[in-house]
Amino acid sequence: MKNQKVTIKDVARHAGVGIGSVSRVINNLPGVSKDKRMAVERSVAELGYEPDSLARSLRTQRTQTIAFFVNDISNVAFSTIAKGIHEELEQNGFNLLLYNTGNDKVKEKVLEAFRIRKFDGMIISFPDEDEQTIKQIMKSNIPFILLDREYQQFQADAVYSDYYNGIRQAVEYLISLGHTDIGFVTSDKDIRPSRESLRGYHDAMKLKGLKVKPDWIKRGTFTVEYGRQAFEELLREGEVTALIAGSNQLLVGCVEGVREHNIHVPKQLSLIGFEDSDFTRLMSPAITVVKRPLIQIGKQIAYMLLKRLNVGDSNNEVFNLVVSTELVKRDSCAELVKPPRKKE
Incomplete structure (x- = not known):
């Protein structure tokens, strides 16, 4: 059979079972004994049988593909999460299709994707939280999971990072080092990560009786x-002794400013980033960060969506998961050294 395509009949004959049993094993369906399943799997491996995915998708109305609508795939956080999603999907026989929405019109891209129907489920992290787009998606009845997006009028499965406690812990750590004038750089978009981050910042300062x-x-x-x-604006204003950057990109920009102005971190400025990366680990000094388990987040999202796609899952209860963050302390923060009082 080296020069011929192995067929499902060949597998059935080799395994000593019916074609129906082979089909159920290939499509991961119940109704096959353990012995027969093992025999089919062994024959598939020995013969090098490759199922026709196109034919199977026509029969099952499944494409075995999940779409990931992401704001900016060049962002290290999104690309790492995508890696985790891909790993989980691949183990379950699914492919990952990336839609880099960027600053384009998201709704048009989504509607076009619906028209073509290239996927069985969606993972959504749009640039904004436009409720009209989500309303359109819900009408399609395509299963989806939200990633760090929240819609007040709609209940949907979602995975959230705990931005609130992540930033709150970062501020509390800086306060414990004696800093009271703490800068914070974040997004201007009205999306859940920004709202929760700002809430964490303000609550931490308020709890310690500090004005912002x-x-x-x-x-x-x-x-x-x-x-x-x-960074340049904060430098001109000349008040903050510590700074938190709300994303990896924002942190890189702040570090550029630090280098340009020969500011010593942490003696002159304590610095914390949000997101761990090779950049934060290899910097000198290594940068303290609020770390998210990005690969695990991706795998969890994929697992939740695959569970929704499972024919046997009739649970309609909305499931929300909040993933904890971790403050990784490195060398970019130090106790605030106050100048000595002048003698009168």
Whole structure:
């Protein structure tokens, strides 16, 4: 059979079972004894049988594909989460299709994807929280999971990172080192990560009886360029002794400013990033970060969606998961050294 395509009949004959049994094993359906299943799997391996995925999708109306609508795949967080999603899907015979929405019109991309119907389920992390787009998606009856997006009028399966406690712990750590003038650079979009991060920042400061000056908070795009701009503004204002960057891109921009102005971290400025990466680990000094388990987040999202796709899962209860963060302390933060009082 080396020069011929192995067929399902060949597998059935080799395994000593009926074609129906082979089909059920290939499509991972019940109704096959353990011995027969093992015989079929052994024959598939020995003969090198490759199921016709197109024919199978026509029969089952499944594409074995999951779509991931992501704001910016160049963002290290999204690309790492996508890796975790891919690993989990691949183990279950599914493919991952990436839609990089960027700043384009999301609704048009989603509707076009619906029309073509290239996927069985969706993982959604749009640039904003436009409820009209989600309403359209819910009408399609295609299973989906939200990633760090929240819609007040709709209940849906979602995986959230605990931005609130992540930023709150970062602020509390800086306060424990004597810092009271703490800057925070984050997104200007009205999305859950920004809302929760700001809430964590304000609550931590309020709990310690510290006032927050509006100028200490800088809000803009999640880009290196805005990180640099925000750093320059804080430097001109000259008050903050510690700074938290709300994303990896914003952190890179802040570090560019630190280097340009020869500011010593942590003697002159304590610095914390949000998201761990090779950049934060290999910097000198290594940067303290709020860390998310990105690979695990991706795998959990994929697991939840696959469970929804499972024919036997009739549970309609909405499931939300909040994933904890961890403050990884490195060398970019230090106790605030106050200048000695001048003698009168």
